[in-house]
Amino acid sequence: MSAIREGTYGLLAEFDSPGDLVRAAQAAYDSGYRRMDCYTPYPVEEAAEAIGFHRDEVSLVCLIGGLLGVAAMFGLETWISVWAYPLNIAGRPYYSWPAFIVPAYEWTILWSGLSAFFGLFALCGLPEPYHPLFNAPNFRGGATSDKFFLCLEATDPKFEVAQSRAFLESFQPVSVVEVEY
Amino acid sequence: MAIKEPLNDPMLDPVTGEYRVIAPGHTFKSVTEKVSRIVLTSHTPVGWWGGLAIAGGGVLMLMVALTWLFLKGVGIWGITIPVAWGFAIVNFVWWIGIGHAGTLISAILLLFKQSWRNSINRFAEAMTIFAVVCAGLFPLIHTGRPWLAYWLFPYPNTMNVWPQFRSPLLWDVFAVSTYATISVVFWYLGMVPDLGTLRDRAQSKFAQFFYGIISLGWRGSVRHWTRYETASLLLAGLSTPLVLSVHSVISFDFAVALLPGWHTTIFPPYFVAGAVYSGFAMVITLAIPIRKFYHLEDLITIRHIDNMGKVMLVTGGIVAYGYWMEVFMAYWYSASRWEYFMMWNRMFGPMGWSYWVLITCNIALPQLMWARKFRRNPTLMFIMSFIVNTGMWFERFVIVVTSLTRDYLPSSWGTYKATRWDYMTFAGTLALFTFLFFLFIRFLPMIPMSELRILLPQAKIKAKQEPLPEAGD
Numbered sequence: 001m002s003a004i005r006e007g008t009y010g011l012l013a014e015f016d017s018p019g020d021l022v023r024a025a026q027a028a029y030d031s032g033y034r035r036m037d038c039y040t041p042y043p044v045e046e047a048a049e050a051i052g053f054h055r056d057e058v059s060l061v062c063l064i065g066g067l068l069g070v071a072a073m074f075g076l077e078t079w080i081s082v083w084a085y086p087l088n089i090a091g092r093p094y095y096s097w098p099a100f101i102v103p104a105y106e107w108t109i110l111w112s113g114l115s116a117f118f119g120l121f122a123l124c125g126l127p128e129p130y131h132p133l134f135n136a137p138n139f140r141g142g143a144t145s146d147k148f149f150l151c152l153e154a155t156d157p158k159f160e161v162a163q164s165r166a167f168l169e170s171f172q173p174v175s176v177v178e179v180e181y
Numbered sequence: 182m183a184i185k186e187p188l189n190d191p192m193l194d195p196v197t198g199e200y201r202v203i204a205p206g207h208t209f210k211s212v213t214e215k216v217s218r219i220v221l222t223s224h225t226p227v228g229w230w231g232g233l234a235i236a237g238g239g240v241l242m243l244m245v246a247l248t249w250l251f252l253k254g255v256g257i258w259g260i261t262i263p264v265a266w267g268f269a270i271v272n273f274v275w276w277i278g279i280g281h282a283g284t285l286i287s288a289i290l291l292l293f294k295q296s297w298r299n300s301i302n303r304f305a306e307a308m309t310i311f312a313v314v315c316a317g318l319f320p321l322i323h324t325g326r327p328w329l330a331y332w333l334f335p336y337p338n339t340m341n342v343w344p345q346f347r348s349p350l351l352w353d354v355f356a357v358s359t360y361a362t363i364s365v366v367f368w369y370l371g372m373v374p375d376l377g378t379l380r381d382r383a384q385s386k387f388a389q390f391f392y393g394i395i396s397l398g399w400r401g402s403v404r405h406w407t408r409y410e411t412a413s414l415l416l417a418g419l420s421t422p423l424v425l426s427v428h429s430v431i432s433f434d435f436a437v438a439l440l441p442g443w444h445t446t447i448f449p450p451y452f453v454a455g456a457v458y459s460g461f462a463m464v465i466t467l468a469i470p471i472r473k474f475y476h477l478e479d480l481i482t483i484r485h486i487d488n489m490g491k492v493m494l495v496t497g498g499i500v501a502y503g504y505w506m507e508v509f510m511a512y513w514y515s516a517s518r519w520e521y522f523m524m525w526n527r528m529f530g531p532m533g534w535s536y537w538v539l540i541t542c543n544i545a546l547p548q549l550m551w552a553r554k555f556r557r558n559p560t561l562m563f564i565m566s567f568i569v570n571t572g573m574w575f576e577r578f579v580i581v582v583t584s585l586t587r588d589y590l591p592s593s594w595g596t597y598k599a600t601r602w603d604y605m606t607f608a609g610t611l612a613l614f615t616f617l618f619f620l621f622i623r624f625l626p627m628i629p630m631s632e633l634r635i636l637l638p639q640a641k642i643k644a645k646q647e648p649l650p651e652a653g654d
Contacts, residue, residue: 019642041209041378042634043406046642053404058411062419073355076335077346085343092347099347102430106355109423113363113416117370120412124405127397134400140381143401144374146209146634 009132009181010036010153011164013173014142018044021148024171025050028152031167035156039133039149041142058120065115066108073107074100136179151179203300203636204479212480212633216375216626217382219475225623228474233619239612246605247322255325259599264585268603269323271577272610274431275459276316277357278452278573280364281424282460283309287367288420291413297488299632300480303375304471304618305464306368307627311617312463313361315610320353322606349433356430363423367416370409373399375626428452435580441523442584445510451503458496458543459573461489465566469559471622480628483557490556493547493569500576501544519589531596532583535575542572 015021018040025038025047038047048054077100081087086094121127133139133151143149150173152164161178168176203212250257260267283305290298321327333354335344344351376396383389399405432448465486472481511517511524527536546568549555556562582597621627634640 018640022642038403039401040403040406041213041401042374042631042640043410044403044642045407045410048403048407051403053407056404056408056411058408059415062412062415080335080343081346085341087345089345089347096347102349102352102426102433103346103355105426106352106359106423106430109419109426110355110359110362113366113419116412116415116419117366120370120408121397123408124402126399126405129393129398131398131400139400144378144381144399145213 006181008154008161009135009179010151010159011161011168011176012133012136012139012179013150013152013168013171013176014138015148015150015171015173018047018148020171020173021150022046022050024150024168024173027171028150028167032158033152033156033164035153035159037151037153039139039143039151041145041147044148047148057123058116061119061123062112062116065119066112069107069109069111070104072111074104077103132179132181135181136177138175138177139179147174203633204482207479207633207637209634209637209639212637213378213382213630215477215480216628216630216633217379219622220379220624220626221383221388223385226474229619229623233616236612236616236619239609240616242605243609243613246602246609249602250322250606251327255323257600257602259597259603261595261597263588263593263595264582264597266323266581266585267597268599268607269319271574271581272607273316273319273323274452274577274581275574276312276319276610276614277360277431278428278456278459278577279463279570280309280312280316280360280460281428281453281456282464283307283312284360284364284367284420284424285457285460286464287371288417288424291417292421296636297485299636300482300628301464301468301485302632303368303371303629304467304621304627306364306371307618307621307625308460308463308467309364310361310368311614311621312460313357313364314617315614317357317361318610318613320357349430349437352430353434356427360423360427363416363420367413367420370412370416371629371632372625373397374401374409374631375629377401378630379626425453428456440584440588441517441519442527442580445507447503447506447510451500451506454496454499454503455573455576458493458500459570461493461496462566462569462573465489465493465562466570467618469563469566471627473559475622477628480633483559486559486562487553487556490550490562490565493565494550497543497547497569504540504544523584523587526587527579527583530583530587532579532586535579535583539572539575539579542568543576544572 013024015024021038021040022044025036028036029051034052036051038044038051040047074097078095078097081096081100082094089096092099133143138147139149141147150168152159152168154161158164165176165178207215258267258269260269283302286298286305287302287309290302321330324330324333333344333351373396376392377399380389380392380396383392429449429452432452435443436445436448438444468481468485468489472478508524511520515521527533547565549561550565555565586596587594
């Protein structure tokens, strides 16, 4: 985490329905806001689309993990069975690759699964027990339960407190609050 | 079908005419409250304490059985030569099989977009993990010297020995350990958003801290949700071939051996189908009391029980086909007198009764589930789930024990009789499973709130049809 910051993190607008949130988010994106995020109690794909978040890298991380897994196990099996500890099992060749497929297959799944899991959290920057949004009075009661939020962040070049607040209020949100660091 | 439905059925959506998965009238808030209250209440039901105490007593019995085992060795069990694989392996295969339905519900039904699974997937996954815990115990204690079980893994050691990778028993190590790891990861990943909900709703400092730590700071950002959805789909896609491979690899333990009754190529699919069959039975065993005691009838509805009954009919049909194919191969197709004798011995030999128990429990009685009335009756389905799991246990018993008692040489025939330690260990794992499950339903969200919210009609976005307001710049 960077040093303690002060001032405004952003403006948080609360909505009652996912439809209102998506409409506001789309309009904010269209009018030039980029540094913003939506917070919803369940995945709302339309909201991610609206703020211009179309692709994530989890699949790539997962693929790389899986390839490393299959290579690691197949290599290990080959090295053990051919060089490190060759055993004659019923006259089969030392390099009996068909038998090596099964553990290699399992490790492909193991490594790609773990990569997807840890990759997801690394890409999301989690775990992050503290976040400025948790300071907003209405955030924690709603974002993980039944409310939909749009946050315009102060770091956005287009952000200006009064103007952005007016912009958000034009969508009839339940409330707009200023979030402090 | 649709014509026969009464039009005033409250579970029928009046707009789309589709069956609702959860009862009408729920909102985002009511779903959240209903599920989180179970965990966050400071009042623990007396029944929970009672159940935990009984299960805890069983766990103590397991501890006693294991302690005696570690002191005396596997000789306290009924295993002998030729039946060197007794209850331990029967129980191992049975427990792993039970776990499989959890993965099936969470992964395969997710890929097929069967949204009805959303209410039951969390505790089905928990069931998987606890079943794998019980299953994993058996090969470990069956090694005789469980404190050296780490020798199964390839690691550099001063003895300069390495495992032998051509053996299905070693494949098992990787299959089961991967299965356990991926199941835990998938389960935990799915739980993170709900843990965030619990963190935000918790009243006590301790609960806020506890759920705060394990929710990893989840705040529901749609960027996070998008990645989360990708990761969930990937894990579902990975779990599907994994779950199929795990029971296939376990069936290789048998199929690669030359013993009549084991040496058959039908084992992998037939083991997997049997696993799903018994697993769904276990989900029903758990779901019916939970929905009753925690008043979750409108989240885990009759439709869930009905659907699970249908899945059991299908997988039970595959299992029946497997049994029939074994008979066909033994009597007509193989032209092998040993196979022929093996089948005859299974049906009419000294342990023939166990074969007929399995046919009755797995094939004959479950046909009652063809009746819609039967499938929609929780009490009858609860009884049926016990019947099926008994049958599946006997299936493994027949495969493992009956086959081993009669191999090629009559001079090496033997018999098998389980001892009290065998029964105590088996009953002890049932208690361990129940014990873990009791802890789970008290401390973790047993129904995925975030996924239930998706099922609500309010979650449908109509924004696309409505024009953007002018004020939107």
